[in-house]
Amino acid sequence: MDRIVFGVAAAFVVGVIAWGVLSPDGLADFAAAGFVFVTTDFGWLFGVLTVVVFLFMMWLGFGRHRVVRLGQDDEKPEFSTISWVAMLFSAGIGIGLLFYGPLEPMTFFLDLPPAFADTTPGSDGAMHIALAQTLFHWGPVAWAYYALVGGAVAYAAYRKGRTPLMSALLEPIFGQRSHGVLGKVVDVFSIVVTLFGTAVSLGIGALQIGRGIEIVGGVGPLGNAVIVGVIAVLSVAFILSAVSGLKRGIRALSNINMALAGVLALFVLVVGPTVLLLNLIPGVLMTFVGELPALMAQSAATSPDAQGFMSAWTTYYWAWWVSWTPFVGMFIAKISRGRTLREFVTTVIVVPSVVCLIWFTIVGGTTMWLEQTGAAISEAASGQDMLFTVLNELPFGAVTSVLAMVSIVIFFVTSADSASIVMASLSEQGNPTPRRWTIVVWGVALASIAAVLLVGGGQVALSGLQSLMIVSALPFAIVVILVMLAWAKDLARDPLTIRRRYAREALDQGVRAGIEEHGDDFVLGVVATAPDEGAGAWLDTEDPALTDWYRPGAAEREPAMSEASASVTAESVPASSAGSTES
Structure with a gap:
């Protein structure tokens, strides 16, 4: 146990929880001011960094280092490709797919991004643009961030023999100083952004599960006691899954959830506008590729509308992915040992992007089609309602709503147990198999934060913490830049x-x-x-x-x-x- 890293991270967590409970408005005001500062004054940094990270990973995966293995030269992968891909999704953007699947395309469908203001809202052209903009946020560039940190950690740990810590990635640049104060600061910060980032995601997931219970069960508004009960039950589940290890817990749940999500997507494809959706998939891909320069150029636009859109959406997403890189990256490293860089980059970036294309096109395309045909999906009371509203417009709405809730629950569990293992590993100086009590401590802390925020401060505190995550992404963006430089230096001296x-x-x-x-x-x-x-x-x-x-x-x-x-x-x-x- 690294007592300094554990103690400082725990103290910081307790302090922010107390702030959120005692003064939720104060936390929200501070976070909002920081959010405006980061997205307005440093939005350009995140835009440039996103492009550089993507190009860097393409160079690694398909350039001269493509045959370098994340391990020994003759080492074989630990997990099958199917289980590997399933765990990538469950740890990465699982809950987000279900929450934003109908919401984000519908938003852009009715209120187009500034770069495409000439397109008529609600038209067929707007449908293509909305899905292309969504894929821009959730596709290759998002997964390039995860691939960068995940690949760097796996390379340093399994090929170089260093400890699997974020601080160890900087050793090629800073030498032994990366094991001193500088390294501890990086590791503490990695725990903090992992804990708060996952807590926000779990809070959103809990709210969506609670809303699903209200809609499916036909009950009135649920009180705080029910929400806390939901979090408590799911917390026991994800802690048990975490202490059971990757092979028995996370892998089994991930495979189950990939099957559930696949069944749900296939059902929507069959009972929804099948021909339209089948035509949309290649059409959206071509639109995304063709409009990629325009999508990227929005970052450099100076009009008030463009700046407002970037702050609310694109820059927000880039900062969000940066803040999640310690958690998702380190988890990806744990499950990617034995892969070559070519295989790693192809799978971690290309395969999830294709699945995101198919998922958002099916769910988002059906949502927009229902809106065009008069179903008034846009009138849903909140973002949590939209998925269930869409499913209720299709046959067997009650059954598919229950299936969606089960999928959200499993995504909740797999995201939380993955985060618990990563935080425990960071607390134990990179121990790949941390002790169970350390996993339990961070699992309980994670559940407590989600519950306290929702009960003590409600949506106000949750929104404030979400903005704080974006603020924390600014200094971590510098760490991401240093990781690229350090990894390139390491690869130049690799034996291969x-x-x-x-x-x-x-x-x-x-x-x-x-x-x-x-x-x-x-x-x-x-x-x-x-x-x-x-x-x-x-x-x-x-x-x-x-x-x-x-x-x-x-x-x-x-x-x-x-x-x-x-x-x-x-x-x-x-x-x-x-x-x-x-x-």
Whole structure:
């Protein structure tokens, strides 16, 4: 147990809870002022950072480092691809898909983004624009943030042998200082944003579950006692799931929930406007790709309407994803050991984005179609009501509403138990299997925050804490920038990177020498050279940065780098060098 990290994080949590209970209006005012400051004065930073992170991950996944493995060179993945993808969703944006699935497309459908003000609200064109804007917020650029931190943590822990902590990612830049005060500040902050960010999400989930009980059960407004009861029951469930471990708890629930969400989406597709939705999926994808420059250009617009839209939506989302990167990133790292960077980037960014495209098109497209046909979905009392309002307009509305509630409950449980494990790991200096009592402590704290906020301050305190999360994303954006720089520096000295360059140098020298001496009639061989003349003349094999980086005590097992360094596989050799060999 890192007593400093645990104690400071716990004290900060208690202080903010007390503020939210004793003075919810004061917390809301402070958070609102901070929110305006961040989104107005630093909105450009989040816009630029989002593009840079996405391009950086594309370079890692499909560039020269694509075959680097998040673990030993011959290590196999721990989880199947299906379970891996299911856990990615449950930990990442599960509740958000159900809450914002009908809400966000409907909002843009009736009130188009400023860049598309010439499009008629409520038209078929507005439907495409609304879904493209939604996919911009929930698609590849959002998952690039998670992939960056998740991949960096997995690389540092499972390939470099460092402790799986956010602070350990900065070691290539700050050296041993990353293990001192600077590192503890980063780790404390990671716990705080994880705890509050997840608590806000769980609070929204609890409100939606409570609203579902009211609608499905036909009962009157539920009081605080029922909401607290819902949180208490679900808290017991997610704590039991967390202490049971990844393989038995989170994986099983994630697989179940992916099946439930898939059944719900398939049902809406079949009983809804099937032909329209099938046409919308490729159409929205083409609209998204074609309008991507316009979507990004909104960040640079200076009109009051554009600035207001960016603050309320796009910049808000970018800051939200940044604030969630410690939690989701570290969880993704725990389940991604053994994947290559190409496989990791493709799955973590591309696959969830495709699923988000299909989900938002089916649910959001059906919502907008119902609005066009006179169902008045936009008149729903709140965002929590909209999903149930849509389902009630379709056949078997009571059954599908119950199915949706069960899915929300499981998303609630899997998000909370994932966060509990991550916070416990951060409290125990990166222990990949933290003790059960530590998991329970953070699980109880998480449930208590959600309950206290909803009962003590209600929506006011919840909104204030949500804005505080956005404020906290500003300093963490600097951490994200440093993570990119540190990871790029690490990869430049990776054994596989060095072997690839060594192979390229050796092949180039051999081909040049063969052509000069024998023309086209030669084969490559291996002969000794003087120390400063061979293919490794550029490499300082005594450099501590290349020889002293691995810490076997911080990982589960030590990779056999000496054997790996001696082999050059076909995949390790660049295409250009392979072509030279054939010549």
